[in-house]
Amino acid sequence: MRKLLFLDRDGCLIEEPADEQVDSYAKFALLPGVIPALRRCVAAGYELVMVSNQDGLGTPAFPEEAFAGPQRLLLRILASQGVVFREILIDRSLPQEGRDTRKPGTGMLRHWLADDGWSRAASAVVGDRETDMQLAANLGVRGLRIGAQGLDWPAIAHLLCDAPRIAEVERSTRETRVRVRVDLDDAAEPRVATGIGYFDHMLAQLGKHADFALELHCAGDLHVDEHHTVEDCALALGEALRRALGDKRGIGRYGFSPEDLPVRETRPAQSGCTLPMDEALASAAIDLCGRSCFAFAGAFPRERVGELPTELVPHFFRSLCDALGANLHLAVRGDNAHHMVEACFKAVARALRPALRRDGDALPSTKGTL
Known part of the structure; x- marks a missing residue:
């Protein structure tokens, strides 16, 4: 059966700045080890799905064009290394709106929940926040936390690809x-x-x-x-x-x-x-x-x-x-x-x-x- 890797973006694929908003090229920086780790995951048969909360995207506080440039750069860099996303899911809501599309809600992932063609046991969520781990529990897959409170990308690739x-x-x-x-x-x-x-x-x-x-x-x-x-x-x-x-x-x-x-x-x-x-x-x-x-x-x-x-x-x-x-x-x-x-x-x-x-x-x- 197919296996999926649901990936957070900020703090997971790219570094998250202090203001938690990557809205310029100056704030863009890949996490260490992310490219070789994702290449290993792709080679091991994982399909990649990006799932990201982008608070207020499209509002004056976070214009669409400020987000689009760094996002395109990220996707182009990864694609040049053979890392391509099957789907990119972005929630634009603010926390106070309480929408089920916002992680850890599964509103953006209903089609995956209804699909029996992928293995929950072999799939995972990777993210840097507790909401990502809650999303993993809501999807019925394991959650791997990255960052100071968790693992680095080489360790995550080891867990996913080497079946330790x-x-x-x-x-x-x-x-x-x-x-x-x-x-x-x-x-x-x-x-x-x-x-x-x-x-x-x-x-x-x-x-x-x-x-x-x-x-x-x-x-x-x-x-x-x-x-x-x-x-x-x-x-x-x-x-x-x-x-x-x-x-x-x-x-x-x-x-x-x-x-x-x-x-x-x-x-x-x-x-x-x-x-x-x-x-x-x-x-x-x-x-x-x-x-x-x-x-x-x-x-x-x-x-x-x-x-x-x-x-x-x-x-x-x-x-x-x-x-x-x-x-x-x-x-x-x-x-x-x-x-x-x-x-x-x-x-x-x-x-x-x-x-x-x-x-x-x-x-x-x-x-x-x-």
Whole structure:
């Protein structure tokens, strides 16, 4: 289905002056990055519709000819770069008139509301004001705010054209409150706070070495023990990863390496990503198949590393698999519990990296679904 991009003008395509009226060439200035961003959107199949409030246009306070020159210049510049509008909709009313044609009203867009030939889910409104975001809600599409209180044009083009795999999950129980945000197509530094220092360090390893942006914050009943915090963080993170993956088209699905280094006699069926940390050696193999399965081989030489009970390490990964829908084989050997636990998290992260990576649009399954 067709996808539409409804664009505000002043403050969105061109800079808005202090008097909020572009009525001379001296006030005309394109927003930074707007041309390459719109070229990307056009190439991605978006049809462009300009929707702008121009207060009192055609009155002595805002003569038609004062508006027309800068408007023609804008359209000519954009057209020279292959950016052409399907439709230009201008409301001339003043706020006190209360007309439904004035944003966020949809009076100018009734024909689009009556048209079922375009996708609401794939379309968007881009503007710099709250009225633009209200217009988006009234149209049933997402709103992207540009400017000091929002995004810049490169970021908007990324959201519209790269289909970034982003998800946010909030999990609240009587025992914990967990908030997780992941972006599988960004490698920002992890930001983690759970109240368990060593656990924070391990979760940061997942984001860092799996190469995705991770924000996770948890307020848990640590006065009871660490179990609820660790388990609920795993469940929330797994759910966020599952949502971000969507229908899983184009992903690698599997994460393993061809080496067959033994971890112990009862090693996993697949050698997976084998990773050393000093004397410790961990091996992980993962399949993002939609089915939960976890197999663990290993024994930690002490009960705790920092404030993290080592018995909760395999429980964390089991809970992660349950929420993510993943098949994970993990094994570890060594003498130092700190090294062993960290090797586990890093090995799983390095196995996740190729499994999460997107290359094309094919679904990696003969079943037609994952």
